Amino acid sequence: MSEIIRFNSVTKKFGKVVAVNSVDLSIKSGEIHSVIGENGAGKTTLMHLLYGMYKPDSGKIFVRAKEVNFSSPKDAIKDEIGMVHQNFMLIDDFTVYENVVLGAEPHHFISFDREKAKRTVAKLAKEYKMEIDVNEIVGSLSVGLQQKVEILKLLYRNASILIFDEPTAVLTPQESETLFNTLRKFKAFGKTVIFISHKLKEVKEISDRVSVMRNGKLLDTFKNENLSEIDLAKMIAGREIQNPAAVSSKKGETILKINDLTIIGDKGIPAVKGLSLDVSRGEIVGIAGVVGNGQSELEEALVGMRKIANGKIEFKGVDIGKMSVRKRREFGIGYIPEDRIRTGLAPIASVLENVIMGHQNEREFSARLDFMKRKRARYFANQLVNEYRIVCKSVDEQVGTLSGGNMQKVVIAREFAHDVDLLIVSQPTRGVDVGGIEFIHKKILDMKKSGKAVLLISSDLDEILLLSDRIVVMYEGQIVHSTSTKDADLQKIGLAMLGMRS
Ligand SMILES: Nc1ncnc2c1ncn2[C@@H]1O[C@H](COP(=O)(O)OP(=O)(O)O)[C@@H](O)[C@H]1O
Ligand SMILES: [Mg+2]
Missing domain, CATH: 3.40.50.300 (P-loop containing nucleotide triphosphate hydrolases)
Structure with a gap:
């Protein structure tokens, strides 16, 4: 040639x-x-x-x-x-x-x-x-x-x-x-x-x-x-990369119960139609699907950013359908949105303020931030900056002045660091490099190991297969296929993503 x-x-x-x-x-x-x-x-x-x-x-x-x-x-x-x-x-x-x-x-x-x-x-x-x-x-x-x-x-x-x-x-x-x-x-x-x-x-x-x-x-x-x-x-x-070893953990009680949920999308028509899904402690449930099949509306409804038209969301045995975003956070729902920069950050606030955001009321940092608590918050923020290798001049720097990748890390660090019972993660590794992906995947598996429930929404099927215990496929607002990962059939999943029956 x-x-x-x-x-x-x-x-x-x-x-x-x-x-x-x-x-x-x-x-x-x-x-x-x-x-x-x-x-x-x-x-x-x-x-x-x-x-x-x-x-x-x-x-x-x-x-x-x-x-x-x-x-x-x-x-x-x-x-x-x-x-x-x-x-x-x-x-x-x-x-x-x-x-x-x-x-x-x-x-x-x-x-x-x-x-x-x-x-x-x-x-x-x-x-x-x-x-x-x-x-x-x-x-x-x-x-x-x-x-x-x-x-x-x-x-x-x-x-x-x-x-x-x-x-x-x-x-x-x-x-x-x-x-x-x-x-x-x-x-x-x-x-x-x-x-x-x-x-x-x-x-x-x-x-x-x-x-x-x-x-x-x-x-x-x-x-x-x-x-x-x-x-x-x-x-x-430029170094050894480890695929996360399959982590087995004991599946615990059902913590999230979604029942017959219907959500109206921005166009005024149902984006999610009569969807039911359970997630338990110690498991990762992956939602696969082509972008735009109701995944975003579902996650927004779960965290309280979008109203539900019908059905019920139960978390730790409580109907949370009408709870505010903030109440849901305090009640133990963590959220890493896909659009982390727009949805997850207060750009004019500092790195420190952003990493404790949504958790100011926790005992550790609260009481109008007296001196000791301020010190603790600062220490905590510095730890995250080191662990996640967030590039910033100091934790007092405005988040909005960091690079895109570093802004993403601030949200990810915050959500992983706080004590939640359910973590909803959307497209966690989009726009993240190979080393970063490995790190985030390990963190997600750690959550599961420590008995948290994880709902993973990703259009990257490899990522879903790698991390989830169970996989459901969303198409036009419904779950059209559901399988344990160990019995997953790629052919069937792919067809379901396109709305075809196998
Ligand atoms: N138009 C641009 N202006 C400024 N920086 C850019 C531009 N395009 C790419 N870069 C930078 O150049 C580097 C290489 O980017 P790119 O070629 O897009 O990488 P890849 O396609 O391998 O992901 C990155 O650091 C990126 O931020
Ligand atoms: Mg490129």
């Missing part, structure tokens, strides 16, 4: 951050080449350099042995390079074929030749075995299908080098498998695929070669067959 792309000591800085640091990388024509690394390792930036979205500060990029100096993605596309981004760039009100040809429409004399557009797009989809109706409105499609539209856009523009940035983050297992078949098809047709991911299993499954990035540097490139998942994990993090 010949070389199709070469990066020669390419560097790109954003202010003081060296996002891509003197990277040398060679991609061969016709291979599937994965680039793997923690959040913030520089993968996306490296690809944006190739795609003409940024120019390198120094170094050279060669495509087909010719040095390139792209000013915009338009130039990259001319060189047959295409990229599917983490966030799709589609127009919801347009059909599939309209989105695909947008900006490069076929014409008949001076008018848009719709029939030709439809035919061309349908033919492309067929050639690559992508099942999709070109006349559908994009806004009504599943995420997996929208991704196909993005891919068709590239194929329509003749891309022969295809870059995928974390394409499976939003997909169900079946959709990922379909995507992989498409990637294999590209390879069979001689196209080159660059696949960015931080999921080791996938990288092992799909790649010919794998390059590992850490802190902006490209460490090395390996043949896939010479690597194990463990090797990869070690290289990505």
